[in-house]
Amino acid sequence: MKLTTRSEYVFLAILSIARSKEKGYIPLSKIAREQKLPMKYMEQLMQTLCRSGYLSSSRGKEGGYRLAKPARKITIAEIIRLFDGPLAPTESVSTYFYRLTPLSREKKLLGVMQEIRDYVSNALEKTTIADVL
Amino acid sequence: MKLTTRSEYVFLAILSIARSKEKGYIPLSKIAREQKLPMKYMEQLMQTLCRSGYLSSSRGKEGGYRLAKPARKITIAEIIRLFDGPLAPTESVSTYFYRLTPLSREKKLLGVMQEIRDYVSNALEKTTIADVL
DNA sequence: TACAATTCCTACTAACCTTATAGGGATTAT
């Protein structure tokens, strides 16, 4: 697992929305301004979040985004997988992105990687957006 | 941390050398043939290992590579850092490759990443080539 | 000495990924 700005930006945006006291939708312009995120880039990431059911959106004036489910139902693991792929250090020990890699032959080394994968996976599956609010 | 073929190939090569019963130097041609690794690409990686003091080499006929220090003194962590950079999931919690990232603002999330970094680092620092032989 | 086998060094490259920017279309409250 390696985080890129995609995951990192998305966490800032989701947390911003989750913390917001306002009832309605939060426009991206506000989030981008407050968190200093590149607006047009964020638009794409927000769409991905909508399509995957984490956010719901409303167009037009008074539009924006809000959480489509409670913060405690959104795990850190899901978001990272969605934007930056496997949590595992190598795909040969990944559950969701499995494929054979050169390391696959070395069973002991693979075991070490598997343990890391299990730890990381467990830590991130059990941590939700609500936990980091 | 994310492994590329660089680290993975290098582990195969080092293990191959470490397992070899022969006294002298092992030529790369032999390793590349046995492990089916791209020879000219490996040359570059082997040089990096030499320059960093993990292997010593001899040119010419009967030349090749051998370990420059005992297998139990070479940690998995060192090799991965050398070829694939930080063990941490994001550089804002990396010791050797630290820099500020967007996530730096979110202290709780950063804490989660820090714990992962600590676990991975510890696991890989204490595991050596000798352990995975 | 000549040769063959090796490492050493540098340059180059195709394909892919990251991090955006750009322009416009569709929708909606006022």
Added chain:
DNA sequence: ATAATCCCTATAAGGTTAGTAGGAATTGTA
């Protein structure tokens, strides 16, 4: 109508990955 918003697609600069290519330097052996 208008302004503000999200939606969609195309494009691109720069970096990374995974090599290939060609030759220089070194060394044991015939």
